[in-house]
Amino acid sequence: MVSGSIAGIGAGLAAIGAGIGIGQIGGKAMEGIARQPEAANKIQTAMLIAAAFVDAVALFGVVVAFLTK
């Protein structure tokens, strides 16, 4: 019953990359906030923008996987 194509593996690889990327962003943002709590708002905004860029790459992977199923 379980079937699929190589595109599924590609989507998974994209998810690994995005996971590492978002992990790094989140971790560093937390370090930054811990060091300078008063800058939390600015760091959060920058963090979300950076996370959006990383997110998009993973979603490219998902879209390609869906289109070439």
Added chain:
Amino acid sequence: MDNKRLFTTKFFNVTTVFALFLLFISVNVKATVMQDTLEKAETDTAKAAAHGEKELDISDVILHHIADSHEWHFWGEGAHKVAIPLPVILITKGGVATFLASKHEADEEGKEIFTEKGTELINYEGKYYYPGPKNADGTYFTLDENKIPVNDKPLDMSITKNVLALFISVALLLIIFGTVAKGYRKRVGKAPKGLQAVLEPFIVFVRDDIARPQLGHKYKKFLPYLLTLFFFVWINNLLGLIPIFPGGANLTGNIAVTLMLALGTFILTTVNANTSYWKHVFNTPGVPWWLKLPIPLMPVVEFIGVLARPIALMIRLFANITAGHILILALLSLIVILKAVTVSLFSIPFVIFISLIELLVGFLQAFIFTILSALFIGLAVQDDHH
């Protein structure tokens, strides 16, 4: 980003309760809808077993749910179907043909030719084509390798599900912001009241946390566009999460809609760009000359960057919202795939969890789309500091 102000207001508590209520209803309705799909899946599987065909392709069902269509489907299949048929407007060879989608939906396999405005047409999987020569199995179309008919088709200008959803959300936005604007005109310099008080934090949020940091003193010119963008994307993300009638159309998960939104940002960026922006694109300062002169490497890279920004905007919103819808449907489909009702004990709470995340994603994507638009416009209009 000053979120505290947003999350501590009384309004936000009310919204949360309302959202949870909507979510409860939505999960119930989705469960009913999936019940039908489950029954259909069982009958289909039984039929398929009888015919020796392959099983129901669940990814087809999911993609059908998130796609655009000529009807607003509620639940049920065949004779038990409950759906709103939408008007079809086709610009055919013989003139503009208009009819309700329910008129010619009996046959969706391209086996029956019908005539509208003196033009012969066939319906294949909800799309309208001109008939080709008749095949041995009674159909009038030929498929290419991607299973898409190669037949010519009339220009489809129908009021489809997504178009109707667009009309509904635009009407909602006009009503809401008409009221808010009236409130500001009536109470100049006074404290906001009612709907105006509800939306003021969000308008101030877009002004102070999106427009001003990115655009500086030029923010006033672009604030109307950014506010429109933010509220349009947000309200459509939220409507998309409601599976019953006014919502559930996956409008922001439609690449054509996000293309137009991204095109708006692209045009605004290009039209308002100053000379320093174009200088940075075509003759980047501080870059060695051999990267520009014999082979214009830097200008080409920079120019691709200019085009890639709106494309990334387009894909990001489309993929995020579509992925959210697919995720929710896929988790519910686990019940059908594994053919066990007990799976719902796991999948329904998980769907509630994902739906809550999608509420956050809906806001976040509207925010990100708006802040990136502001960032790109800001890059184009900022003063030269060199």
